[in-house]
Amino acid sequence: MPVYVQHETLNRVSDVFNAEAIWQAPGLALFNRRPLLRDLLERAPREQRGRAATRCFSHVTLVLPQDEVDDDRHLTRGARVRDLAQTLQALHQKDFGDLLGSDEVRYHVLGAEHLEPGHVEVKFGHAVYLPAPGEQVHYTVSVSRDSAIWQPVCPVYPNQRLTVLGRDAASATHAVPGWPFEAHGAILLINDGPDAPLELQVRPKDAFECSFDAAAGYYTIRAKQDEATGTQPRLLLKIAQNPAVALPRAPLAPAVTPALRAPAVWKSRDRTLDDAELTAVPAVHRARGKAEAALPLDATYAPVARQRVALAAIALPRLSRYRDTGAAAVEFGIDRQLAAGALENDCLIGFAVDEADEVHVITKDGRQRIAVPNRFAPLDGVDLRVLAPAPAMADRCSAIVCLPDAPGLPVPAGAPIAFGRGAPALAGLRVLDAATCLRGADGVHLGGADRLGLSRNALSLEATPEGYRVTRLAPTQALYHLDEQLGLVAAIEAATPEAPYLVPNGHHVVAGHYVLRVEA
Known part of the structure; x- marks a missing residue:
């Protein structure tokens, strides 16, 4: 499976608000140096021809230790966070301007409790998107395991082409609460613009079954049955469209690519005699079958109360x-x-x-x-x-x-x-x-x-x-x-x-x- 989210941790950063210390190592220390943000962007271009990069990623999320972010908010009302994002944006535009085309460089800085002092996480890639100021949410994604309790997962914006959902945010755009599948599984949401419906795919394709219940309005994603345990985990996924955003010409509908196994549409289960509740003693029906074949032809039947x-x-x-x-x-x-x-x-x-x-x-x-x-x-x-x-x-x-x-x-x-x-x-x-x-x-x-x-x-x-x-x-x-x-x-x-x-x-x-x- 391709790498949709590039996720790396920069260690031993003396000042996590120093943009130059995060962007590039000083001087000409080319050997045994720690890869910093500029190096990571060079090594993982968005597009390339042969070995030459033709386009680079322009949306980057930085995660700092939560205590550092809290201190900045208390002391400077978040000024250092804003300066860090603006300086990195300028460095990005300066060094990769010829590989950006019409793309706008955007940085977002937030905090996380799990990071130790001096550590900075960076995320960029095909499935990392930062909305423009004032950009409205186009779709809202929520999940459930029982169709009763729905938990919000993420928004999808009009210009956000690819969204990856998975167990954790390290390899996905957003982590799904209560993810029931293996860590390598992923759900892809593909947005090809206002003229196309939002498309859903699952990866790996041979590990999941996907179907859409039009009456209920949600997808059902099931892992293949585990032969050892006999279980088949499932996840229900609902996509709600923001009515304030212009509707696409094609209505929102399940769009499963031909590469996926054809989804099995839910149908009402036919009730057998065991379930039909026709009599007051359903055990009579369950006893039939082999026992019925053993009855002699001249068997006498006693009346049974049916009310x-x-x-x-x-x-x-x-x-x-x-x-x-x-x-x-x-x-x-x-x-x-x-x-x-x-x-x-x-x-x-x-x-x-x-x-x-x-x-x-x-x-x-x-x-x-x-x-x-x-x-x-x-x-x-x-x-x-x-x-x-x-x-x-x-x-x-x-x-x-x-x-x-x-x-x-x-x-x-x-x-x-x-x-x-x-x-x-x-x-x-x-x-x-x-x-x-x-x-x-x-x-x-x-x-x-x-x-x-x-x-x-x-x-x-x-x-x-x-x-x-x-x-x-x-x-x-x-x-x-x-x-x-x-x-x-x-x-x-x-x-x-x-x-x-x-x-x-x-x-x-x-x-x-x-x-x-x-x-x-």
Whole structure:
């Protein structure tokens, strides 16, 4: 792989603000001298014909010990840093003027804690760019490992042709936080001007797979699977365009060069019988296959109850309604087996709503407020949607979090079964009943969240061939009827034992925090 960033450390610099001491050694000491900045620029030209340089680099970043930079800011308000950059710029223009053409010489000086006194780092190269004064950011690049927590990486300017992202800033334009790949890997962003879309490539090409999810608006970069561990690290990368900068004629789109392996477009995974949740005993389906072939032809089958109720989603409450209770947050997590429950440190992803009714997503990389609606892919093949509630539900609900793997419980046919805080039959679906799901303003756990909005006996469900008969058991319990796609059908008003409300199979009932799908 070519060297995109020339990165060197100059040692034993007596005065790190002395431009001449950084630029060139004094006198005619040509032997055994330390290479300084002028020598480095000569040895690594931007372009050359044979051995003769025809063009040199013009943008250089200098990194000084942080204490020196801080002292200069305290004592001279940064005057020595400014003088250093201006003097080096003049020396650069004087010695390499014939190799610059129309390029403008730019220097940028900053500090770093890791440098010892007398050491100066210099960076220049094809992927080092310093913006002009007032130059607007064209693109903003951010990354995520779970599609939930996005961390900013860098800006890309209109005239910045090449940007290299990697593990550290020594060999890349910018270091990527949480870089999951080997140190030699790199992501290249190529900007060929306002008439071309930003192009993304990965290096080495045979070590990565790259695809673009147009619906989600980000790239997925995966390392080839490690045969020893069976793992396949991935990184999600999003490129946002600054609307204030003139749009390119070609729309921003994934531009993977033919040299790359053709990206595999994400598709919805077809659900097998194991995942179809068709019956109350999915183990029957898993047992088929070899066992099915062994059954005699005259086998007798016993009837199996097929009715069940599944927890399809969590309705995060509008917590501002419950300020008098001292509740400051309701939160829950989804573990790596896709089971919903209390928010634990090793959860795959978590969600929370605060007293200002703001919804947050939580992963091991941190916590961020999110817009609603939204969707996440914390793992390959896992699509997790966060829906906005219908206007009729908005006074009670902040967001509806669809569970990627809906747990279910069987229900008897022809007999009503109660659901609520005091009803044991479907208690396994009340995943927010854990003691850590409700927190107060001081961070203290207040117990289960079910006491907010769910009565002890909220409703009863009775499976019938036509659907489920719903009866309200508590007069103050709010109930809603949603269709198969979780769209609002109606608020359930009258639902008495004499005149129950009928919910078709496959539809949903919302009670408290729980969106229950009735199945048959």
